[in-house]
Each structure stands twice: as structure tokens, then as C-alpha cells.
Amino acid sequence: MTAATTATTEPTNREYRQALALTRVSDHVLTTTDPHEPGATLIERSGRRGATWTLVDHGRDLARTAELLYTSWLDGRDVSGLVLLAGHEHSGDTLASIELRDWVPEHVSVLAPAQLSPGGTVLPHVPQSRAYRAGPDQAVIWSPADDVMIAGDLMAPDLPDLAHISPRRAMDGLQYAVAHAPLVAIGSHGHVLSARAQVANGARVETRHLATVADMRMRMDYLRDIMTVAHAGAAQGLTPRAAAHAGWDRGVLSRWSCQDPERQARLNRRHMVNMHSAMASECGRRVDLAAAHADAQALTTP
Incomplete structure (x- = not known):
């Protein structure tokens, strides 16, 4: 049918x-x-x-x-x-x-x-x-009547998912989102972030302090780190996995970590897929998602 x-x-x-x-x-x-x-x-x-x-x-x-x-x-x-x-x-x-x-x-x-x-x-x-x-x-998607930004993988749980977008393009999308300062941001995989409670009863909140805007800016900082690590890895001829480990050892990626082991495992897998995307973009080629997911699946905490 x-x-x-x-x-x-x-x-x-x-x-x-x-x-x-x-x-x-x-x-x-x-x-x-x-x-x-x-x-x-x-x-x-x-x-x-x-x-x-x-x-x-x-x-x-x-x-x-x-x-x-x-x-x-x-x-x-x-x-x-x-x-x-x-x-x-x-x-x-x-x-x-x-x-x-x-x-x-x-x-x-x-x-x-x-x-x-x-x-x-x-x-x-x-x-x-x-x-x-x-x-x-x-x-x-920006819907001003609802004060809602729908950003999909750019607002995936924890960190952006770059499986289908380069870091620079993701940065562009987040800058667009930040410029509108939405009260609600909707991401993929059921992730919703709302700043409505902050402005309840007419409370005045500076734009940069809105939960949605602050989270998006944090994600932009992460994208800058991923691009920095990818640039260095490509210059040294490293594989994405080796570049990720090098970025971790230099303290660039290690700051994107947490104490919870289960969440940390998710973050490590996200870092790996994102590193594949960033290095593919750095080298001017399409990301090999099969290799990215294989590395992510095999990855343990660096």
C-alpha cells in the first residue's frame, strides 16, 4: 500500500x-x-x-x-x-x-x-x-508566532550531531538561531530546551542569559574546538580517531566531558562522529559515515 x-x-x-x-x-x-x-x-x-x-x-x-x-x-x-x-x-x-x-x-x-x-x-x-x-x-525553522526554533541535529542531546552537516555549516545554523533568541529550541531525539520559566510573570532576562541562547553559544564553542582539533589532525595526517585522542590529550576535547560514565560514553561516540565530519570538511571530501559509526561503536574513553 x-x-x-x-x-x-x-x-x-x-x-x-x-x-x-x-x-x-x-x-x-x-x-x-x-x-x-x-x-x-x-x-x-x-x-x-x-x-x-x-x-x-x-x-x-x-x-x-x-x-x-x-x-x-x-x-x-x-x-x-x-x-x-x-x-x-x-x-x-x-x-x-x-x-x-x-x-x-x-x-x-x-x-x-x-x-x-x-x-x-x-x-x-x-x-x-x-x-x-x-x-x-x-x-x-523559526516560528516567531510560537517563539520556537526547530533545529534538529544542531540541538541534539548533549552536543550537536554533525553526521550530516559540516561544523562550519552547523555554526552558521546556530548563529541564525541565536540571532532570534527563541524561548523554545527543539532538537532531534526528543531534546527540548525552554526558557519560558525564566521570563514567567514578565521577568526581564538579558538575551545572552536565556537558557536557549546560552546552550546554543556553548555548542558554538564546541564547534570551534572540533574544528581546531580537526585542522591540527589533518595537518599531521592523522586519522579521525587519532586526532580525537590527540585533542583529548591536549585538553581541547576533555573539557567536553562529564562524571557520569553512561553519558560520557555517549559523548565520546558523538565526538568521534563529529571528528570524522570535521576532518572530512577540512580535507574537502564527503564524510564516510560507515567508518565514523564504526569508530564510534568501538571507541572507549580515551
Whole structure:
């Protein structure tokens, strides 16, 4: 059964229905909570024919995108617009045409990062919002009416995930996000950061002290460190794994550590994937994700 069929046909058996686990971050914005999936965000707007829903997909798998659209429909939210926050795996010229439409119903308008204008593109069903292209396969979304920034992997748990974006492009996306000082920042894998409590009851908070802005600036500091280590590693002809160990020994990466062993293991794996991305960018080549994930899987605390 194609996605176009599932979006218009009442299922005969709802026994296997799995509702999306969503948390409401503003009056009209909901996002998924599963830390094991890249996740998605739903934005609601009122129209002449009732509520209009836009799905922002944080992930990179077309089958998962179709599942999100179908599950949203089952939950009574018939999506009219789809934004691919991180695009999808490279598939030639078929991204926004044949292959995508094999999975996404025709009535759903689609925006992928490659389709966005340099200054940002307004989402078809979310007035005043803008989708900004941070890289060839990465976008961030600013919705001023909701005071929400949707930044996907740039706001992944703990630190940015650079598996599909270079550090410099990630820096560009975070600078865009910081400039808008959102009260809520939504990342991939269920990570949500809110500064609403800080401004409750009209409390005045300097922009740089907002939880969202402070976290984004911390991530920018991390990106500078990753680029510094990658530059030195490339100059010495090191592998990404050797460069990461050298960066740790010099104290550059060791400051991005914690006392909890389980969280530290996650950080080490993130450092390794990010180092592969940074060194690939430094050398002007595409990151080898298979090698990056293999190194991350085998990595122990330096």
C-alpha cells in the first residue's frame, strides 16, 4: 500500500496503531519524545476549513517519514505540509520528485533543504515562519508566532550531531538561531530546551542569559574546538580517531566531558562522529559515515 493510499483510506484494523508520543511546547507546537528516533515536530495553524498541520521531519528515512504522516492522520491530524529538516540520503535528482512521491501523498506540500532560498523560505501553511538552509542537507525553522526554533541535529542531546552537516555549516545554523533568541529550541531525539520559566510573570532576562541562547553559544564553542582539533589532525595526517585522542590529550576535547560514565560514553561516540565530519570538511571530501559509526561503536574513553 502506498503512502498516498494510506493517507485517504480508513484502515480496517486499528489494533496495531501506535500513537505518536508528543509533548506540547507551545499552544500550537507539539514534538516527539522518543530519544531513540530523530523524531518530528507538528505545527498547527487555523484555516477556513479548520486546523492545518505541518509536519517537520527531523530524520532522514523516507519510510519513517511515511509512517509519521500516517500516524498523524490516525491521530486526527491530517498533515498538509511536510518539511524535511535534514533532507534524506542522497538519491540523485529524485529527492523531491519520483522517489519522494512514492512515499508522500500528492496533497502534501513538501520543502527540502535544497529547495530553500538563501534568506529563508516561508512555510506554506505556517505564516510568518521561515525555513533557513544551514547546509546542503540541513535546515532550521523559526516560528516567531510560537517563539520556537526547530533545529534538529544542531540541538541534539548533549552536543550537536554533525553526521550530516559540516561544523562550519552547523555554526552558521546556530548563529541564525541565536540571532532570534527563541524561548523554545527543539532538537532531534526528543531534546527540548525552554526558557519560558525564566521570563514567567514578565521577568526581564538579558538575551545572552536565556537558557536557549546560552546552550546554543556553548555548542558554538564546541564547534570551534572540533574544528581546531580537526585542522591540527589533518595537518599531521592523522586519522579521525587519532586526532580525537590527540585533542583529548591536549585538553581541547576533555573539557567536553562529564562524571557520569553512561553519558560520557555517549559523548565520546558523538565526538568521534563529529571528528570524522570535521576532518572530512577540512580535507574537502564527503564524510564516510560507515567508518565514523564504526569508530564510534568501538571507541572507549580515551
